[in-house]
Amino acid sequence: MTLFTLGQADREARLLPELVELTEHHRAASPEYARLLAALGHPPGRRYARVADLPWLPVRLFKHHVLKSIPDDEVFTVLTSSGTTGEVSRIYLDKAAASVQQRMLSATMQTVIGGRRLPMLLVDTRALFTKRRSFSARGAGVLGMMNFGRDHTFVLDEQDRPDPEAVRSFLARHGDQPFLIFGFTFMTWLYLYELAREHRLDLSNGILIHSGGWKKLADRAVDNDEFRRRFAQETGLRHIHNFYGMVEQIGLTFLEGPDGGGLYCPDFSDVIVRDPATWREVPVGTPGVVQVISTLPRSYPGHLLLTEDRGVVHGVDDGAWPGKRFSILGRLPRAEARGCSDTFAAAA
Amino acid sequence: MSTVVERFPAGGPVTVEDLLAALRSAPTDGPLTVGDERVVEFLVAFARRLLRPAVARRHPELASLGFFLRRGELARVRDRVAETPGELRFPRGLVFHVPPANVDTIFVYSWALAALAGNSNVVRISSRSAGAADAVLDALNETLADAHPALRETQRMVTYGRDDAVTAALSVAADLRVIWGGDGSVTDLRRHPLAPHARDVTFPDRSSFTVIGVAGWLAASEAERDAAALGLYNDAYWFDQAACSSPRAVYWIGPAADAATAQADLRARLRAVLDGKRPEVDAAMAVQKRVATYGLAVEGTATGIRFDGNDLATVELTGPGDIPRRWLGVGTFPQARVDALADLAPVVVRRDQTVTHFGLDAAELTAFARTVAGRGIDRLVPIGTALDFAATWDGYDLMREFTRITTVGVR
Numbered sequence: 001m002t003l004f005t006l007g008q009a010d011r012e013a014r015l016l017p018e019l020v021e022l023t024e025h026h027r028a029a030s031p032e033y034a035r036l037l038a039a040l041g042h043p044p045g046r047r048y049a050r051v052a053d054l055p056w057l058p059v060r061l062f063k064h065h066v067l068k069s070i071p072d073d074e075v076f077t078v079l080t081s082s083g084t085t086g087e088v089s090r091i092y093l094d095k096a097a098a099s100v101q102q103r104m105l106s107a108t109m110q111t112v113i114g115g116r117r118l119p120m121l122l123v124d125t126r127a128l129f130t131k132r133r134s135f136s137a138r139g140a141g142v143l144g145m146m147n148f149g150r151d152h153t154f155v156l157d158e159q160d161r162p163d164p165e166a167v168r169s170f171l172a173r174h175g176d177q178p179f180l181i182f183g184f185t186f187m188t189w190l191y192l193y194e195l196a197r198e199h200r201l202d203l204s205n206g207i208l209i210h211s212g213g214w215k216k217l218a219d220r221a222v223d224n225d226e227f228r229r230r231f232a233q234e235t236g237l238r239h240i241h242n243f244y245g246m247v248e249q250i251g252l253t254f255l256e257g258p259d260g261g262g263l264y265c266p267d268f269s270d271v272i273v274r275d276p277a278t279w280r281e282v283p284v285g286t287p288g289v290v291q292v293i294s295t296l297p298r299s300y301p302g303h304l305l306l307t308e309d310r311g312v313v314h315g316v317d318d319g320a321w322p323g324k325r326f327s328i329l330g331r332l333p334r335a336e337a338r339g340c341s342d343t344f345a346a347a348a
Numbered sequence: 349m350s351t352v353v354e355r356f357p358a359g360g361p362v363t364v365e366d367l368l369a370a371l372r373s374a375p376t377d378g379p380l381t382v383g384d385e386r387v388v389e390f391l392v393a394f395a396r397r398l399l400r401p402a403v404a405r406r407h408p409e410l411a412s413l414g415f416f417l418r419r420g421e422l423a424r425v426r427d428r429v430a431e432t433p434g435e436l437r438f439p440r441g442l443v444f445h446v447p448p449a450n451v452d453t454i455f456v457y458s459w460a461l462a463a464l465a466g467n468s469n470v471v472r473i474s475s476r477s478a479g480a481a482d483a484v485l486d487a488l489n490e491t492l493a494d495a496h497p498a499l500r501e502t503q504r505m506v507t508y509g510r511d512d513a514v515t516a517a518l519s520v521a522a523d524l525r526v527i528w529g530g531d532g533s534v535t536d537l538r539r540h541p542l543a544p545h546a547r548d549v550t551f552p553d554r555s556s557f558t559v560i561g562v563a564g565w566l567a568a569s570e571a572e573r574d575a576a577a578l579g580l581y582n583d584a585y586w587f588d589q590a591a592c593s594s595p596r597a598v599y600w601i602g603p604a605a606d607a608a609t610a611q612a613d614l615r616a617r618l619r620a621v622l623d624g625k626r627p628e629v630d631a632a633m634a635v636q637k638r639v640a641t642y643g644l645a646v647e648g649t650a651t652g653i654r655f656d657g658n659d660l661a662t663v664e665l666t667g668p669g670d671i672p673r674r675w676l677g678v679g680t681f682p683q684a685r686v687d688a689l690a691d692l693a694p695v696v697v698r699r700d701q702t703v704t705h706f707g708l709d710a711a712e713l714t715a716f717a718r719t720v721a722g723r724g725i726d727r728l729v730p731i732g733t734a735l736d737f738a739a740t741w742d743g744y745d746l747m748r749e750f751t752r753i754t755t756v757g758v759r
Contacts, residue, residue: 032646039645039653039664058638065646276631277658289631308635335636335677 002111003104003266004255004321011270011323016051018295019303023054026301029069033301052272052281056291056304059089059248068092068300081247089248097250097299104251104296108266109148111255112241113207119174120149121167121206123183123192125156145182145209155183155191162195171201178205184212185242189222196235204236211243215330224327228260244328248302252294257320263328264321269294271326273313274306287312287329308332350513355473356488356505364517367504371442371468375498380466382437382751383426386496387463391417393494397487407480409453409586409735410487416737417460425739426464429747436754439466441523443750446515446537448528449474456484457737458526458746459505465750468502470518475507516540524549524750549749551742554592554701555673558583558731559689562602564707565610576706577617579732583704585627586735588678593702593727593734597671598683599692601708607685615662622659622679629678634658637677644672650682669695693719700724701742706731 006014027034027044037043042055061067064087068075074094081089093101128139146152153170157163170179181203183192188210196203208231214223222230224242231237242256244263254263254271265271272281273288282288290311297303310329319325351361380387397403398414415421429437443462447455459471473481485505492500508514519525519540527534528551538548558580565573583595600607629637637655641663644650649672652664658679665671665684668691672682686692689712703725705713713728726743729736739746 032648035648035651036642036645039650040642041652058635058642060635060639061642061646064639064643067646276634289635306635306638308632310631332635333630333632335630335632 003107003268004111004257004264004323006267007322008316008324011265011267012051015268015270015293015295016048019051019054019293020048022295022298022303025298026069026303030067030301032065032067033069051270051293054304056306057301059246059305059307060087062089062091062248062300062302063087066090066092067302070094070097070299079247079250091248091250091302092300093250094299097297100296100298101250104266104268105144105253106148108251108253108255109209112209112239112258113148113180114178117148117150118178118180118207119151119153119170120146120180120182121153121155121170121192122146123155123181123188123210125158125160126154127156127158127160130158141184141211142182149180149182155195162191164195164199167192167195167201168199171203175202175205178207181206181208181237183208183210185210185214185227186212186216189217189220189227193231193235196237202236203231204238206237207239207241208237209241209243211245213328213330224260246292246307248305249292249294249297250302251296252292254292254326257325259320261319262314262325264319264325265323268296271311271313271324273311273326276332282313284313284315289332290326290328308334350508350511350517352506352508352514354504354506355485356503357492357500358485358489364514367470367506368517368521371470371502371504373501375501376496377498380439380463380468380498380502382429382439382466383464384466384498386498387466388419388422388426390491390495390499391422391460391464392419394487394491397491398484403483403487407483409480410483412736413453413456413484416457422464425461425747428739428745429465429751434756436756437751438754439468440750440752441467442521443467443469443524443526444518444522445469445471445526446528446533447471447474447526448530448533449476453480453484454528454737455481455505457741458528459503461739461746462524462526462750463503465747467524467750469504470522471505472518473505473507475509512540522546527551549744549746551592553699554742555699556593556595556702556704556734557597557599557671557700558595558704558706559599559601559692559708560610560614560705560731561689561707561712562600562606562610562685564709565614566606568707573613574617574620576731577614577621579704579706579730580614580618581621581625582732583734584681585625585678588633589680590675590678591735595702595704595734596673596676596680596682597665598681599668600683600685601687601689602685603687604685611662611683615656615660619656619660622657627659627679629658633677637661637680640674640676641680644676644682668692671695673699689713689716690719692716696720696724698724701726702734703728704731704734705729 027037040055048054075092076095076098077093079091124142153166155167228240244254245252252269256263270293272291274291275282276289287310290307290309292305294303309331311326313324313326315325350364353361395414395417398410404411431437445458455471459469462469519542523546526549527537531552534550534552641653641661644663649666649670650663651666654662661680663682665682668684668686705728
């Protein structure tokens with residue numbers, strides 16, 4: 001079973017009525033969202049011909065405002081994002097949403113790692129969990145992924161130094177059958193790739209899942225193609241899947257196809273790349289700002305979100321999996337919130 | 349030993365003790381006086397450099413500064429503290445200025461007036477200063493070459509890092525401390541004591557708005573309305589609508605039906621100005637504006653949001669009391685309507701600084717100011733002049749603040 005089956009026309013036809021229904025659901029359940037729709041000129045019952053016409057929310061709204069479509073006493077858990085500026089998104093889930101979140105994340109990952117828990121190599125340090133001060137988005141991300149594996153082995157020791165013995169011993173036990181590797185993109189390159197090359201380690205049975213973007217590798221001139229080519233050439237690792245997701249989009253993971261030709265959307269989701277000058281959808285091949293679309297969020301109005309990421313759609317129904325094939329190009333710079341005469345002393 | 353870097357006169361690192369010792373020795377040809385000719389000559393020569401086309405083209409805000417420092421203007425400012433029989437005016441002594449980092453020319457106004465008043469000055473320049481601020485420092489240093497040595501001996505602009513010892517030493521040495529900054533910065537600086545006789549002049553966070561008389565708008569000529577739209581553009585789009593006196597809301601005074609007509613008219617004219625000026629609104633700023641305006645609707649303070657392109661957003665406020673004083677992003681105009689100007693009086697708070705106006709007469713504005721009675725609002729000025737600095741700022745007559753009086757009585 002796979003979640004990557006719908007061609008673009010079928011996807012649109014299926015998503016549109018569900019998204020319209022979700023919009024009405026959130027309008028009825030969230031007075032804040034209802035006020036916003038009214039202010040933007042989206043009255044109840046308005047007809048929409050295309051998903052792109054539906055009203056979207058800037059994702060940062062969840063950092064400044066409580067937006068939820070469930071009563072307080074049904075809040076089961078609140079997810080928070082990491083924020084470099086101290087701002088965090090707060091995403092409210094009831095029991096049903098929490099269960100959808102887990103189920104869909106698992107289903108998506110199973111597309112590439114199968115239904116069994118595999119031995120797992122983590123390109124990170126156990127110190128993530130022992131030093132409380134450093135428990136961050138990285139820690140939360142690693143922890144979330146650990147569910148998909150067993151026999152967890154960390155590539156870095158407590159002092160953040162590569163630990164070749166740990167990796168060698170892991171490979172001796174598990175290297176002859178499929179095993180899972182997880183890490184942030186830059187860590188995977190800086191530590192696992194270098195280590196495997198230096199010690200001539202065989203990763204050919206590995207399945208690498210990685211995320212986090214290329215910014216930290218830009219000065220090394222490593223992009224996705226180079227990353228895949230060098231891993232294959234030097235370590236034998238060929239099963240590589242980049243992914244893209246955010247806390248504001250529960251259960252949704254955009255996953256790179258087996259051939260590395262871009263990220264794909266699970267069947268309950270889509271992306272639209274918009275021109276930041278006009279906010280209209282741009283043609284295939286033109287970079288813009290990424291809007292993410294998902295039918296999963298029922299407990300908070302996050303079904304149509306404008307991210308602060310730049311991206312580009314490479315093609316539609318022309319890749320390893322059906323639907324749009326896209327890449328993330330990086331983050332938008334942040335417009336500084338300003339007071340009128342701010343911060344001389346504070347910023348000195 | 350704590351050191352600072354001298355930017356004007358351009359120099360290198362110097363200890364704060366040496367800096368203060370130099371300022372304490374008597375300048376060539378005697379101490380500066382109020383309105384000292386040596387200072388006037390320097391400021392006039394400096395202004396001429398700012399008004400050079402090459403400078404003014406790159407930094408239009410420096411041209412405004414240049415106009416402010418013309419000889420005639422300086423004479424007018426000096427006359428504000430002219431001596432009267434039995435009342436002599438003297439400089440306060442040493443003034444320590446701590447200007448804001450983000451409006452990079454305001455330190456010059458504050459310093460120039462204090463210098464004109466005959467004070468020795470130490471101005472802290474942000475280490476992040478760039479663009480216009482650097483152009484100012486270059487012009488000041490170039491002007492110094494032909495200036496009277498007393499200028500070099502009494503005036504200092506310095507940069508230093510996060511060093512409380514420097515701030516403490518300069519504070520305790522000062523006869524007057526001038527603090528511009530966010531509320532937090534002002535409070536933070538006040539931890540450093542002044543000498544018992546000294547005092548602070550503070551310019552904390554402020555916000556500003558525009559009022560437009562609906563009848564006055566509709567009665568105005570095409571040219572007057574176009575000029576008002578251009579004025580609103582200058583007030584709002586310079587400094588990304590983030591200066592203290594940048595208008596952050598527009599109030600319409602008059603009946604609802606006519607107000608709608610006037611609002612649509614202004615929006616169309618402002619749109620035309622923007623089509624000519626093409627201010628840069630990048631993707632990050634465009635997102636910021638969406639986040640800010642959508643947030644107003646989520647909070648319930650806005651009932652309508654309209655974008656005419658990324659550079660022009662108008663927001664209908666639920667009521668006049670809901671004025672958003674925080675920065676929303678450049679080219680964002682929340683607006684509301686009231687029947688009469690007096691209806692706005694309860695909305696005004698201490699933080700409110702500048703009211704720019706159009707279509708209202710002096711009697712109406714004066715009556716409004718009397719109703720507010722100083723609880724807030726320091727200046728009511730015509731639309732288009734929000735950013736024009738004046739020698740009376742935030743309610744202070746600066747030349748009076750920068751001088752002291754000795755009375756001479758005889759029987």
